Amino acid sequence: xxxxxxxxxxxxxxxxxxxxxxxxxxxxxxxxxxxxxxxxxxxxxxxxxxxxxxxxxxxxxxxxxxxxxxxxxxxxxxxxxxxxxxxxxxxxxxxxxxxxxxxxxxxxxxxxxxxxxxxxxxxxxxxxxxxxxxxxxxxxxxxxxxxxxxxxxxxxxxxxxxxxxxxxxxxxxxxxxxxxxxxxxxxxxxxxxxxxxxxxxxxxxxxxxxxxxxxxxxxxxxxxxxxxxxxxxxxxxxxxxxxxxxxxxxxxxxxxxxxxxxxxxxxxxxxxxxxxxxxxxxxxxxxxxxxxxxxxxxxxxxxxxxxxxxxxxxxxxxxxxxxxxxxxxxxxxxxxxxxxxxxxxxxxxxxxxxxxxxxxxxxxxxxxxxxxxxxxxxxxxxxxxxxxxxxxxxxxxxxxxxxxxxx
Numbered sequence: 001x002x003x004x005x006x007x008x009x010x011x012x013x014x015x016x017x018x019x020x021x022x023x024x025x026x027x028x029x030x031x032x033x034x035x036x037x038x039x040x041x042x043x044x045x046x047x048x049x050x051x052x053x054x055x056x057x058x059x060x061x062x063x064x065x066x067x068x069x070x071x072x073x074x075x076x077x078x079x080x081x082x083x084x085x086x087x088x089x090x091x092x093x094x095x096x097x098x099x100x101x102x103x104x105x106x107x108x109x110x111x112x113x114x115x116x117x118x119x120x121x122x123x124x125x126x127x128x129x130x131x132x133x134x135x136x137x138x139x140x141x142x143x144x145x146x147x148x149x150x151x152x153x154x155x156x157x158x159x160x161x162x163x164x165x166x167x168x169x170x171x172x173x174x175x176x177x178x179x180x181x182x183x184x185x186x187x188x189x190x191x192x193x194x195x196x197x198x199x200x201x202x203x204x205x206x207x208x209x210x211x212x213x214x215x216x217x218x219x220x221x222x223x224x225x226x227x228x229x230x231x232x233x234x235x236x237x238x239x240x241x242x243x244x245x246x247x248x249x250x251x252x253x254x255x256x257x258x259x260x261x262x263x264x265x266x267x268x269x270x271x272x273x274x275x276x277x278x279x280x281x282x283x284x285x286x287x288x289x290x291x292x293x294x295x296x297x298x299x300x301x302x303x304x305x306x307x308x309x310x311x312x313x314x315x316x317x318x319x320x321x322x323x324x325x326x327x328x329x330x331x332x333x334x335x336x337x338x339x340x341x342x343x344x345x346x347x348x349x350x351x352x353x354x355x356x357x358x359x360x361x362x363x364x365x366x367x368x369x370x371x372x373x374x375x376x377x378x379x380x381x382x383x384x385x386x387x388x389x390x391x392x393x394x395x396x397x398x399x400x401x402x403x404x405x406x407x
Contacts (some may be wrong), residue, residue, distance in 0.1 A: 011099035013038040015106040019200035022048030028370035029060035041066040105129025106384030125407035127170040135161040170403035198387040199318035207295035214296035220252040226297035229316040231264035244279040304331040306352040324380035346379035
């Protein structure tokens with residue numbers, strides 16, 4: 001029997017506002033903790049249930065943090081200025097909450113540094129939630145965009161990330177694979193805990209293929225390949241375009257993209273210019289209808305480019321598993337999402353950049369209804385076996401107690 005956990009005041013900061021972090025915050029609040037969930041209001045990606053609902057516990061609250069203007073990812077100078085501003089604002093909000101423990105993830109490093117300093121001023125333990133190695137990704141982008149200075153700036157971010165990790169009272173890693181990268185930054189793993197990401201199972205029940213959202217968008221009688229989520233620089237919209245072209249003579253097939261981001265905008269403009277009628281582009285949908293959105297698919301599609309790195313795991317893949325639909329994934333073979341999908345036996349994985357193989361895999365799945373049923377059942381079974389929020393929250397509670405004792 002697990003020993004009782006002392007009630008704590010917990011600041012959960014997830015820059016992106018993803019569904020599964022909101023699920024954790026609500027579960028912790030149901031256990032008697034005083035939990036405030038912070039996220040970046042101007043982030044354009046998919047969000048969880050950002051509003052309080054009538055059945056939320058009184059000890060759960062949400063505080064979006066706004067910088068008062070649009071956030072540019074393409075202009076590196078404006079992006080850094082916005083990150084610094086966001087860090088100051090987020091740090092001040094968290095400090096005023098006076099938490100016993102602060103956990104922060106998905107956050108640009110300079111903003112994360114401000115949040116850590118604010119946690120210290122509030123006498124709060126600080127837990128670094130490692131969703132990716134930001135310094136490695138930033139160094140890669142900077143070397144490509146500013147070759148002369150990119151190496152030096154990348155070294156700065158590597159030093160900053162290592163410093164933040166060493167100063168943290170706890171570290172959450174989403175895979176054992178992260179430990180080697182942690183060691184490469186000369187950071188010990190004695191205060192780290194591996195807690196894999198999960199899909200928002202409680203918020204994504206199985207729904208009928210012929211549901212209200214599908215009917216509202218004329219998809220109830222279509223065979224639907226559906227992509228939902230951000231389409232950013234690390235995604236390849238050409239694969240979705242190739243998918244649409246390969247099925248353009250099949251009137252029963254629709255390629256549906258529910259998204260946002262620079263690659264989404266480019267794909268939308270191209271579809272309009274070239275009149276690609278089987279490519280349906282829709283904005284990101286609210287969490288209240290997300291289960292119906294995913295259930296409208298016959299096949300769910302996920303994309304990562306070859307330079308996305310081994311650690312990035314799109315939360316969409318984990319949510320797709322909850323939906324109980326087969327998944328078609330294009331990603332680097334060493335990416336963690338490929339390993340997850342392989343363990344689940346819930347879809348087909350195609351190496352990033354292999355367009356013809358991706359289209360061929362899509363066509364094979366289209367022609368294999370029995371296989372699709374089997375893959376979809378495996379997806380939901382994996383989600384139900386791996387995404388138990390009660391067991392996950394137990395591990396976070398234990399980690400928080402250790403972090404507070406260490407602070």
